[in-house]
Amino acid sequence: MAGLAGCLLLAGCSDSSDGTEPSDPTTAPAPLAWEPVAGGVDDTVTTNGRWTLTVGADGDGATLSGPDGTTGTEVSARERVSDGLLDDDWAVVVVADRQETRPARAEVTELATGETWTIDGRSEVPTTAGGTWAMGAGRLAHATVSDDGGYCLAEVDLATRSSSLGWCAPDRHGFNGARVTAAGTALMTFDDGRPSCRTVGTADGSDLLPFEDVTDCRGWDALVLDDGSQVWSVVPRENQVETARFAARAPGGEVVDLGTGTSGTLVACGGAAWFARDPLRDGDPAALVRWTPEEGASTAYETDGGPAFLAAPRCGGSRITVTALAEGGDEQVSAPVG
DSSP, X not given: OHHHHHHHHTOOOOOOOSOOOOOXXXXXXXXXOOEEOSXXXXXXXXXXXXXXXXXXXXXXXXXXXXTTEEEEEOOOTTEEEEEEEEOSSEEEEEEEXXXXXXXXXXXXXXXXTOOEEEEOTTSSSOOOSSOOEEEETTEEEEEEEOTTSOEEEEEEETTTTEEEEEEEOOTTEEEEEEEEETTEEEEEEEESOSXXXXXXXXXXXXXXXXXXXXXXXXXXEEEEOTTSOEEEEEOSOTTOTTEEEEEEEOTTSOEEEEEEEETXXXXXXXXXXXXXXXXXXXXXXXXXXXXXXXXXXXXXXXOSSSSXXXXXXXXXXXXXXXXXXXXXXXXXXXXEOO
């Protein structure tokens, strides 16, 4: 699958002539109580208010701190922490082989009890090297390889520790960007074309249900909120894959333009969809956009001027955390969202 994963990164070899311009249809900033979080901006921090999961710079380890103290995840020289996932009930630290020649392992902690267990290449449904990881609604999603060699999605029920094999990508296809909510697991699948043809949709058992009204072959991000709302992005220009156009479909079917954003930054948190937006013009701030069907799109956070950059926001169940690198000052802050 290394070659297939690479085809996504190599897709930027043609330019769209659709004339799409950067835009910002959001309303005034939403009133959120942003607070600094402990740790430097080089570390990736996620917090739910009681527990904090910190992944060190360059993935050189992770710490989980909370009411019962602090525990750490150490890695060898050939390993790195590739993902740190946290909600109100669970913490997951994913340790990957730097050369992606060995299956990853996930260290799962139940926050209420402190009990830990591991998912790895010897599990009921084994992990594989590389691939997507996502957590939500008591489920953990990861990539796996089936007995017949298919590249597939696996899901783990964290409460029961039972694993199941789900949707498998067609031949010469891969997938990435899984996002798990109570309404389902959304992801992006891609073929090995140059440029790659990408489709976003929801994995439903052995089927993938593509989102409607998404430009053919241009999808990138996808999620389904708990109320059934779908949010997605498309990349208008294949040689600028970091710049995407976001849209949403409310439960009633109305499609809403959410404007320009940064691909790969879409998350669900506190019943809303969130994504980062790089400065639209020189001197503009970078921004965090929040959308719900009831309240529309609003600017939830802005940097102190530009040049500036926002990392992908991180949901900690009841709080959202964002890292900002800006000329006006770097910071890592979080706010309650539910």
